[in-house]
Amino acid sequence: xxxxxxxxxxxxxxxxxxxxxxxxxxxxxxxxxxxxxxxxxxxxxxxxxxxxxxxxxxxxxxxxxxxxxxxxxxxxxxxxxxxxxxxxxxxxxxxxxxxxxxxxxxxx
Numbered sequence: 001x002x003x004x005x006x007x008x009x010x011x012x013x014x015x016x017x018x019x020x021x022x023x024x025x026x027x028x029x030x031x032x033x034x035x036x037x038x039x040x041x042x043x044x045x046x047x048x049x050x051x052x053x054x055x056x057x058x059x060x061x062x063x064x065x066x067x068x069x070x071x072x073x074x075x076x077x078x079x080x081x082x083x084x085x086x087x088x089x090x091x092x093x094x095x096x097x098x099x100x101x102x103x104x105x106x107x108x
Contacts, residue, residue: 001059010062016048017069025078033079037086041070045090046097053101063098066090 020041028036045066052062067087074084 006059006061009056010052010059010065013048013052013062014065014069016044017066020044021070021073025073037079037083041086041090042093046093049094049097050101050104053098054104055101057105058098058102063091063094066094 024036024040025033049062049066053059067090070087070090071084073079074081074087
C-alpha cells in the first residue's frame with residue numbers, strides 16, 4: 001500500500017486522536033487530567049484502532065498516530081514531561097487493538 005492510499009484510508013483515525021488529545025485536553029478541567037490520561041484516551045484509542053483494523057487490517061504506520069499526536073502535549077503546553085510515558089502505553093494499547101481487529105477481519 002502506498003503512502004497516499006494509507007493516508008486516504010486512515011485520516012479519520014488521525015482526526016479522532018487529534019480531537020481527543022487537543023480539544024478534550026483544552027476544554028476539560030485540570031482535575032480531570034488523570035482520568036483523561038488513564039481512562040478516556042486509552043479507551044478511545046482502542047476503539048478507533050480496533051474498528052480501523054477490522055476494516056483495513058493491521059497497519060503499523062497507523063499505530064504511530066496516537067503517540068505522535070500526543071507527544072507535543074507533554075512539552076509544556078498541556079501536560080509535563082512526566083506524562084510522556086503514556087505515549088508508550090497508547091502505542092501498546094493501539095497495537096493490541098489492531099491485532100484483535102486484524103484477527104476479526106481474517107475471521108470474516
